[in-house]
Amino acid sequence: MTVIAKFLGPLIKSGQMTLIHADGVTELFGQPEAGFPNVTLRLKDKKVVRDIMLDLRLGAAEAFMDGRLIIEDGDVMDMIQLIRSNRPWERDGKLKEVAIWKRFFDFFASTFDQINGLGRSKENVAHHYDLGNDLYRLFLDEDLQYTCAYFADDDMTLEQAQAAKKAHIAAKLALSPGQKVLDIGCGWGGLALYLNKIADVDVLGITLSEEQLVVANARAEAAGVADRVKFELMDYRDLADRDAGQFDRIVSVGMFEAVGTPQFKTFFRCCANLMTGDGVMLLHTIGRFGRPGKTDAFTRKYIFPGGYIPALSETLEASEHYRLMVTDMETLRLHYAKTLREWYQRTVANKEAIVSLYDERFFRMWTFYLAGATAAFESGGMCNYQIQFSRNRSTLPLTRDYIGETEKNLIV
Known part of the structure; x- marks a missing residue:
């Protein structure tokens, strides 16, 4: 199992993502379901996975902007919707107290830029x-x-x-x-x-x-x-x-x-x-x-x-x-x-x-x-x-x- 599969596997359950790595290895996540998009992504080089794992949104964005993450089936709206819709804000589950370190990080990450x-x-x-x-x-x-x-x-x-x-x-x-x-x-x-x-x-x-x-x-x-x-x-x-x-x-x-x-x-x-x-x-x-x-x-x-x-x-x-x-x-x-x-x-x-x-x-x-x-x-x-x-x-x-x-x- 690849590093990115450990992240995408538990996340994508509804709708399907086909991920084609730079070395030709193909991984499937999720399964087709009405109301959820299906997308096929091709990674042009091995560094794309590293960039995405370092910062999901920025890494994926820059790889897409630079033509290193290619959407072969679907479009960028489908890709983002597939990921977001599998983890909606109003999801069920037991609610936990937000960790102190996360509050601290969020505060300083935003305040100095504002x-x-x-x-x-x-x-x-x-x-x-x-x-x-x-x-x-x-x-x-x-x-x-x-x-x-x-x-x-x-x-x-x-x-x-x-x-x-x-x-x-x-x-x-x-x-x-x-x-x-x-x-x-x-x-x-x-x-x-x-x-x-x-x-x-x-x-x-x-x-x-x-x-x-x-x-x-x-x-x-x-x-x-x-x-x-x-x-x-x-x-x-x-x-x-x-x-x-x-x-x-x-x-x-x-x-x-x-x-x-x-x-x-x-x-x-x-x-x-x-x-x-x-x-x-x-x-x-x-x-x-x-x-x-x-x-x-x-x-x-x-x-x-x-x-x-x-x-x-x-x-x-x-x-x-x-x-x-x-x-x-x-x-x-x-x-x-x-x-x-x-x-x-x-x-x-x-x-x-x-x-x-x-x-x-x-x-x-x-x-x-x-x-x-x-x-x-x-x-x-x-x-x-x-x-x-x-x-x-x-x-x-x-x-x-x-x-x-x-x-x-x-x-x-």
């Missing part, structure tokens, strides 16, 4: 979001929504689900005409423009991505609302320090994952100081079902340096220091999995264009990222949280019925 000062935060954002707007146009919806969509109906298209996401968020903000809204991490400006259009509010969107800023400003000009929807290249900490005034509403979608645990309290302090006394904030973030964890080496190196997916406990704990009331909270369980599958399919369909923009290695890296993220939401411990905060217990209606009623009028 000390995101002002300069480093901009570098981290540029690493991912300044890859070029042409890439994102190839797999996102027309509004360039690069965050979890909201599938109010299971058969929605990606475009419909992204529109529903904006309506869902707008309903939770309880907007009124003339209010000042701050969008932290505004992306390409789609949500800010939407809020202005449906609620007659003034919006300031801030981003650390120069590529996103160009598009967002151009869109505001084209819509004729540049005087009411403004975008700036700015860190949330700088905005709080410059005495920018207070906002009636704050929204942040898909940005909190880039804050880093050492800055969680700073983030919520800045938000609290930027809100009016009866202000409302909606935080939409990827989260973990369980306890705090760490960012894997592949993601830190290639995708989101300085990024971290927060547990609900550490998110709420950080907010509790600054008189922010949690007035509503929702867990989106499978919405991002559906979103990511759409992005993956569009990425694969546009392979030729992406390879021409970058190269084959980049394309394989990007598909590995999307496939891994999909599996994390389908079988792993990832989800999305939408947490609504208020400064005043009397600001919002007594029941949450207003959310559904407002949303129904916005989704047409």
Whole structure:
């Protein structure tokens, strides 16, 4: 039995993996089963096994990116799904106390990579979001929504689900005409423009991505609302320090994952100081079902340096220091999995264009990222949280019925 067989044998029971080693030896793991993929992998050299055993995710990713791990039957989505789905987060079994050494390792492995000062935060954002707007146009919806969509109906298209996401968020903000809204991490400006259009509010969107800023400003000009929807290249900490005034509403979608645990309290302090006394904030973030964890080496190196997916406990704990009331909270369980599958399919369909923009290695890296993220939401411990905060217990209606009623009028 090979070294890797000792790992894969006990793991893969449902679905089948055929592994062809560099010396021609073939091993089979698992057996075909409905609902689980079957894949055939070929290893081009003996070092692939060593790299994978040293770090499963990073080793497999780099071997795949370099063409040393070849998927002959199935694709990278199938490969990752097969492994992940055989060990789902919600699996049965006796629960044990997490070892102290693992808690210690997870804490230090993540914390030092997340000390995101002002300069480093901009570098981290540029690493991912300044890859070029042409890439994102190839797999996102027309509004360039690069965050979890909201599938109010299971058969929605990606475009419909992204529109529903904006309506869902707008309903939770309880907007009124003339209010000042701050969008932290505004992306390409789609949500800010939407809020202005449906609620007659003034919006300031801030981003650390120069590529996103160009598009967002151009869109505001084209819509004729540049005087009411403004975008700036700015860190949330700088905005709080410059005495920018207070906002009636704050929204942040898909940005909190880039804050880093050492800055969680700073983030919520800045938000609290930027809100009016009866202000409302909606935080939409990827989260973990369980306890705090760490960012894997592949993601830190290639995708989101300085990024971290927060547990609900550490998110709420950080907010509790600054008189922010949690007035509503929702867990989106499978919405991002559906979103990511759409992005993956569009990425694969546009392979030729992406390879021409970058190269084959980049394309394989990007598909590995999307496939891994999909599996994390389908079988792993990832989800999305939408947490609504208020400064005043009397600001919002007594029941949450207003959310559904407002949303129904916005989704047409």
